[in-house]
Amino acid sequence: xxxxxxxxxxxxxxxxxxxxxxxxxxxxxxxxxxxxxxxxxxxxxxxxxxxxxxxxxxxxxxxxxxxxxxxxxxxxxxxxxxxxxxxxxxxxxxxxxxxxxxxxxxxxxxxxxxxxxxxxxxxxxxxxxxxxxxxxxxxxxxxxxxxxxxxxxxxxxxxxxxxxxxxxxxxxxxxxxxxxxxxxxxxxxxxxxxxxxxxxxxxxxxxxxxxxxxxxxxxxxxxxxxxxxxxxxxxxxxxxxxxxxxxxxxxxxxxxxxxxxxxxxx
Amino acid sequence: xxxxxxxxxxxxxxxxxxxxxxxxxxxxxxxxxxxxxxxxxxxxxxxxxxxxxxxxxxxxxxxxxxxxxxxxxxxxxxxxxxxxxxxxxxxxxxxxxxxxxxxxxxxxxxxxxxxxxxxxxxxxxxxxxxxxxxxxxxxxxxxxxxxxxxxxxxxxxxxxxxxxxxxxxxxxxxxxxxxxxxxxxxxxxxxxxxxxxxxxxxxxxxxxxxxxxxxxxxxxxxxxxxxxxxxxxxxxxxxxxxxxxxxxxxxxxxxxxxxxxxxxxxxxxxxxxxx
Numbered sequence: 323x324x325x326x327x328x329x330x331x332x333x334x335x336x337x338x339x340x341x342x343x344x345x346x347x348x349x350x351x352x353x354x355x356x357x358x359x360x361x362x363x364x365x366x367x368x369x370x371x372x373x374x375x376x377x378x379x380x381x382x383x384x385x386x387x388x389x390x391x392x393x394x395x396x397x398x399x400x401x402x403x404x405x406x407x408x409x410x411x412x413x414x415x416x417x418x419x420x421x422x423x424x425x426x427x428x429x430x431x432x433x434x435x436x437x438x439x440x441x442x443x444x445x446x447x448x449x450x451x452x453x454x455x456x457x458x459x460x461x462x463x464x465x466x467x468x469x470x471x472x473x474x475x476x477x478x479x480x481x482x483x484x485x486x487x488x489x490x491x492x493x494x495x496x497x498x499x500x501x502x503x504x505x506x507x508x509x510x511x512x513x514x515x516x517x518x519x520x521x522x523x524x525x526x527x528x529x530x531x532x533x534x535x536x537x538x539x540x541x542x543x544x545x546x547x548x549x550x551x552x553x554x555x556x557x558x559x560x561x562x563x564x565x566x567x568x569x570x571x572x573x574x575x576x577x578x579x580x581x582x583x584x585x586x587x588x
Numbered sequence: 589x590x591x592x593x594x595x596x597x598x599x600x601x602x603x604x605x606x607x608x609x610x611x612x613x614x615x616x617x618x619x620x621x622x623x624x625x626x627x628x629x630x631x632x633x634x635x636x637x638x639x640x641x642x643x644x645x646x647x648x649x650x651x652x653x654x655x656x657x658x659x660x661x662x663x664x665x666x667x668x669x670x671x672x673x674x675x676x677x678x679x680x681x682x683x684x685x686x687x688x689x690x691x692x693x694x695x696x697x698x699x700x701x702x703x704x705x706x707x708x709x710x711x712x713x714x715x716x717x718x719x720x721x722x723x724x725x726x727x728x729x730x731x732x733x734x735x736x737x738x739x740x741x742x743x744x745x746x747x748x749x750x751x752x753x754x755x756x757x758x759x760x761x762x763x764x765x766x767x768x769x770x771x772x773x774x775x776x777x778x779x780x781x782x783x784x785x786x787x788x789x790x791x792x793x794x795x796x797x798x799x800x801x802x803x804x805x806x807x808x809x810x811x812x813x814x815x816x817x818x819x820x821x822x823x824x825x826x827x828x829x830x831x832x833x834x835x836x837x838x839x840x841x842x843x844x845x846x847x848x849x850x851x852x853x854x855x856x857x858x859x860x861x862x863x
Binding site for chain 1: 685686687688689692694695726727728
């Protein structure tokens with residue numbers, strides 16, 4: 323069914339098409355389709371992906387962590403990818419899921435920031451506005467059946483208030499003092515909740531870092547698509563700071579005594 | 589006269605570098621009845637004189653709510669005002685939907701200023717025939733803006749537009765330095781005095797022809813409103829208490845006027861409801 327009146331009964335030119343026969347009417351086709359026939363027009367599966375993102379609220383603000391890996395299926399393809407992105411002076415957005423869609427999101431947010439900066443009228447985009455914008459964008463894309471295949475954490479600190487929220491490819495949003503995407507939601511979230519809930523105004527920056535590092539370590543042990551190279555972003559009244567990449571120390575010596583693992587020759 | 593040969597096309601400059609169509613549009617604003625705006629550190633208010641076409645008719649609405657945090661008073665073509673205020677409402681709603689924040693007032697005013705400017709530069713289009721006084725509040729406090737059909741918009745401490753608005757401006761210029769620290773009641777009193785200056789001889793402000801728009805915390809004589817501080821319009825009996833607070837006008841002899849038994853009937857003036 324053609325919903326667009328401009329495609330109906332166009333005025334005809336009696337000289338060469340008296341009955342408005344052109345363009346020829348086509349009935350819509352709803353049968354099986356080859357997704358890749360036209361070149362991929364819609365995101366139907368994520369290709370290069372990032373795994374979990376973790377975030378917690380602490381005394382001075384919000385802290386977010388993500389590893390530096392972008393996987394190509396089961397291949398650990400790109401090992402120096404920054405999955406935490408600063409937006410303006412008050413917000414950090416962390417992404418799991420399709421990395422090319424995340425790069426597109428970064429571009430969109432850059433355009434938004436440029437407009438806001440050039441207004442130069444004392445108004446700035448904070449985490450609340452960024453989150454609302456992203457929610458509308460993600461939900462609109464899902465409603466067009468062409469999602470941006472990401473799960474995003476948006477954290478920030480503005481006007482004395484901490485902000486931490488989640489939005490994903492379906493347009494689902496929620497907010498809490500500890501959040502995690504991907505495998506983190508299953509494995510790390512209980513650890514984060516135990517350590518943080520009720521103590522958000524007490525946890526120092528050092529302690530927050532330790533909580534996130536411990537959770538990342540557990541994820542490195544258990545998530546087969548993770549890496550032990552990571553970054554942590556801290557947003558507080560002092561602004562946004564994303565750390566350099568750090569290495570996680572791990573202990574694999576337990577494997578010595580297990581048959582089939584470690585250096586034993588059996 | 590030169591003026592007449594360069595004034596029918598919007599896109600033709602006069603030899604003096606003027607766009608006469610735009611200036612004629614500004615005249616349309618000057619024909620509308622007066623509106624006054626002023627602000628303090630905490631509030632921004634609008635006061636408007638409503639006109640009625642005759643004793644049987646109602647008084648023309650002069651104020652419109654754009655959003656919780658923005659309101660406008662109009663002077664000029666009411667139909668053009670409806671179109672522009674509808675556009676402003678859409679912009680303000682869109683900002684709340686996209687960014688979950690009330691639209692910054694200066695950006696809202698810039699959006700209609702840019703829209704009006706297009707009509708001063710495209711062939712075949714006529715300028716909007718209405719001017720606005722816009723009050724609003726955002727993170728940087730209360731604001732008052734004037735919008736005019738030329739596409740100019742400016743922020744003011746106090747301003748008036750419409751018929752005989754120069755008299756109101758004179759009053760405002762004399763007193764504006766004290767506005768910043770006024771409370772709401774004093775601010776309204778100043779505004780009413782300014783509005784009174786625009787009246788013709790023998791006319792007075794009453795509950796039928798005066799409306800007051802307010803942005804800012806609730807005043808002494810108001811019932812609590814929600815959301816706090818949002819734009820509200822006071823009309824009819826609600827205005828009485830503020831009218832009472834005005835100082836009596838001195839019986840100053842107006843220059844060259846002869847107070848007579850039979851005042852000349854004026855076709856375009858506010859009609860006094862008798863009694």
